[in-house]
Amino acid sequence: MSNKIFTDEEVYELSTNPNVETVTRKQIRFSRSFKQALKQSLESGVKAEDFLRANGIDPDILGKTRIYGLVNSLENMEDLGFNPPFNNRDNLKILLPDKSSESDKKRIHDLEVKTAYLEQEIEFLKKIFQADLEVRKTQVFKPDPE
Numbered sequence: 670m671s672n673k674i675f676t677d678e679e680v681y682e683l684s685t686n687p688n689v690e691t692v693t694r695k696q697i698r699f700s701r702s703f704k705q706a707l708k709q710s711l712e713s714g715v716k717a718e719d720f721l722r723a724n725g726i727d728p729d730i731l732g733k734t735r736i737y738g739l740v741n742s743l744e745n746m747e748d749l750g751f752n753p754p755f756n757n758r759d760n761l762k763i764l765l766p767d768k769s770s771e772s773d774k775k776r777i778h779d780l781e782v783k784t785a786y787l788e789q790e791i792e793f794l795k796k797i798f799q800a801d802l803e804v805r806k807t808q809v810f811k812p813d814p815e
Contacts, residue, residue: 673732708743
């Protein structure tokens, strides 16, 4: 994520571009058709900055970090009919081996362990509460003899 915050003028300029779905001071989202066209352009050798300029977006407003993030986000576009990797972008994450399934399995396991622990904790608290109720029932308050 980029640390650059858009000015109000930049937000307005970007929001008037038809290729931008939403823009805030910290974030910008482009349309799927724009991303699809960008991906095709990158595959044919066009630089991302040149593509952005041709589509009315000033690359200096976005900054290098956002442009790099935009290009890297294109790896998730298989649903648009693209099959990675890019021919001329060998530095993208999509060329690295997919380790997400391993991390997902570990995360699921960790969440299952945490859930089991919390369920035990709830049962323990129920027993403590029940025991407290039992003690209170057996205690009889006797009025003071006068």
